[in-house]
Amino acid sequence: MKRLLIIVLLGLFPTLVLTAQEAAPNSYWVQLKDKKGTPYLINQPEAFLSQRSIDRRTRQHILIDETDLPVSPDYIDSLINRGLEIVHTSKWLNGATVRTSDTTLIKKIATLPFVTMVQLTKPGNVLKSISNKFSEEVLNTEYDPENYGDAITQLSQLNGQYLHRQGFRGKGIQIAILDAGFLNVNTIEAFDSLRNSNRILGTRDFVDPTSDIYTQNYHGMSVLSCMGGNIPGSLIGTAPDASFYLLRSEDVSSEYLIEEDNWVAAAEYADSLGVDVINSSLGYTQFNDSLMNHSYADLNGKTTRVTQAANMAFQKGILVFNSAGNEANKSWKRIIAPSDGENVIAVAAVDKDGFRASFSSVGPAFGGAIKPNVAAMGSGTTLVTSNGTVGYSSGTSFSSPVLAGMGACLLQANPYAGVKMAKMAIEQSANQYDKPDSLVGFGIPDFEKADKYLKVNSANKLKEKSSWTVAPNPFSESIFLRNLNTINNKNYLVSISNLQGICLWQSTFNSEETIVLKNLANLPQGFLILSIRSGETEELIKLIKTR
Template sequence: MESKRCKNKRGLSFLNIFLGLYCVLVAWAAHAQNNPNLSYYFIPFTDKKNTPYNVEHPEAFLSPRAIERRQKMGIPITERDLPVSPDYVAQVANTGARVRYTSKWLNGVVVVCTDDQLTEIQKLTFVDLEGIDYLKPGETVDPPGLAKTRKQKQRSASASVATPTPPQHLAEYGQALAQNQLIGVPYLHMQGKMGKGILIAIFDTGFHNVDEIDFFQHLFEENRIVATYDFVIGEESVYEDDSHGRMVLSCMAAYKPGEMIGSAPAASYALLRTEDVSSEYRIEEYNWLRAAEYADSLGADLINSSLGYSVFDDPNMNYVAEQLNGKTALITRAANIAAEVGILVVNSAGNEGNSQWKYITVPADSPTTLAIGGIDAQGEIAFFSSIGLPSSQVVKPDVVGVAYRTTVVKNGFVGLANGTSFSSPTVCGMIACLYEAYPQLTIDQLRNAVRLSGDRSSSPDYTYGYGVPHAQRAAEVIEKDILRSKNYDFPDSGFRIYPNPYDRREGVIFIEWGKELHGKNAQLQIISSDGKLMLERNFSQIAHFGSITLKREERLLPAGTYLVKVSIAEHPVLTQRLVIE
């Protein structure tokens, strides 16, 4: 017997996993089995001693694609990338606790155990006692009647399965034309840029029947589903669970000309289940973290996450507004690390706009994550789209896409759905095509090109962010500003300002601070060639990047060459020349 469960949690989260404002049918929710004597915990370790791995041989724990991505962006492989000590894991398992998975980035394990087993774990000398985190009561297992075994399908080439080719007519996009055209997807597709060679990891609730629906068959025929994994249960198959991930995937990957073409049908995908729709606990943040580590090891270029958290079934786990600061929530920290290793995270802003809370949730607060808000096909803000916190030092959402009456693939047919869950993948697919066109970009450059392409980039706000991005404008920003920019004085410091040369009409100057300056306070001054102070801004607890939105009078700065001076306590003064056109 089926039971309906509509996740409608008030407070900070109206729909914590952004299920598009619809009630999800979870046939097995009423039957989910929990052992009351067991609980989930994260057990952190103090070090990585006795690990057989080392940074000199990353091929033992990273794929060739992942290593290539690091090399391309000049990102070093560090101890954080090393897998946890197998000896430590074995000692934890010897207590009788069941190790669900390890986390190399946080150096620990997620376990399911009894109170007595936890006591034994706490006696281990390498366990960081202060960092132990309670995640969830009970144990998540398969419900009765759902024997989840990986589906092995033998597919042969079929004339009925079309390989994605550049559309010849806009009508080929079918009902998905408006959501794609608004952000310039056809501009890239008609140049042959449809996401080929880009690997997108999708974190979601499940991908029900994706392996059976003809809109996705090209992915299987061409072996472009490179990996699947269910981090909720702990197995490879993801095709028996919730349908939300299928609709998200369709916004990017669907290909059936005349009915629907997604924004990146030629990309490759990793389908990863991290969200359990039957409950809401911190374990799902750790699932997200582990999936991000897995995506990193695969060599993923982008992560699309139509998920977000703030309110949980255990009120003690809830986040408050002050914690949405881009560095506190576990999932936000995971998103920040993903960016540090070279993955661009694209995340739904959330569906809180019509609730009492109305703000974004985590990890959309991450300064390195592109948080995607929602509009309708006419460009008006969707009533449910979450807004940014006015107290934030970064503009959120970053950009917006169609989230109201978005075209998606349902169970074998095209339909409509609402929610920023669907604006996020549509924009993510456009970014994948842009990345294919400009593979030399770093993810910071790619991220900021998307922001600068927004139709409100000269005056961003906390509702639309930088506005509606557009692929053609992004390409122009890349060609004119980013690829022409020069880091004149400190080429190795990581400190960089762009666009440079800067067009006063754009209204926003972006800053890459460099890793050494994270968390510090800084004063930035722009000084004319005759020594006159023209502009001054103070930044506190700086993240990897920032921005300066020029006031109306500041946009009247005369064309010329200026000195940008950055003063930071206990750090040499940084300077860079800025050309204003």
């Protein structure tokens, strides 16, 4: 009936419809030349990053650089004054998504001295499709309530219970989910523990800022349930104690390049909030406008904007998981962007017995890099289905969050590991690390092995014999550090953190034989970690704070 009604209306009012179409604005990506005129300073990051985001960088010894600075407001004002609507800006890629229906204007924008490129990312005249992008992931709502949640299968396949039994279930870890919508997360029983403990930290819609993400597509809701779902006796996710940001970047009604730019904006927003993990059960290769299509050569780990942003998120200290894709039985067959990213953990799908799901996209990335990286259960995954009940579904959309949840638990158990070591531990723990392939990469991770890998490597950093003496230790108000080695005109970054990796105190010192740390009385009592860093060299020393 809906289709018939549309046809009739087009026949009765062709002029009216055409006028509306002509008025619809196109969306464009505007690449900026530089950040000239920005009022922001690298040494004042609190102006553009949350304290948690700064702490995450400090804990992993990641320097704040020009890519962290917001785009030049002078350039943005210039675009606005010329009549463009600003949709998003990207500090990482130094560009902006804009809208206008004036094609003459956009040609003039391309000639501005601070603009290096303009690209159409979505035409205004789009007849929205009512097809389901996620139809590959077949739903089955049958469920036997007599069983203890069948989600134990996807957890135990990763040996995830090893961390859960020790109490590492994601507490204190923040996960951003980039997806298509989170239908009824505000009412479904599986998420009542998240709601009651205020662990849904925020939501944002990068497709339509005026919409309610809880009335949009179900897909992100099902993804969330793989990690944060909690119905004792029916479903326990892989990170049931984690906290979440729910970010909509995907428009299921169409497929255009603008969705990659939505993804970039959402990832940058997540970074600014200080999240630890990003899960994206999304990907891009082919579009409604074939001129926008990616080629296999584009999936080389560095070409598409969405892949560049995913790599950058990792460089900022965020562990990034992305679905490998459900394309193996389609003409494309291969992985999807941003899963090709060097820093992205691309997750393939296997069944309960560890055999690769037939639909799971294959690698490698163009150029030969191993992709997918690893695999988790994405065939018959236990989750909350579109009707709000526990059931089963299939797709790499679900293997990715199953693994991402365990990644959050691993970070909780090893707060000083950093994302580079965590990614390495996950890959090296997998069951075919010595013989990776283009189907499931390094294979299925074992999180007991991953945890022990990180414990050993972290322990190596806590030196019994340090090049520094620390006195007194235990301490109450001040600490004297003495360098036992020859002074070589070095500068030192000295910080004190708690066992969760949160930086509590930090300062820089010039090359000195003795360094005095003062005004420490307000630090919490108990065990703390002292970090002394110069260049690429770091020493970690255990401290005890008393009254």
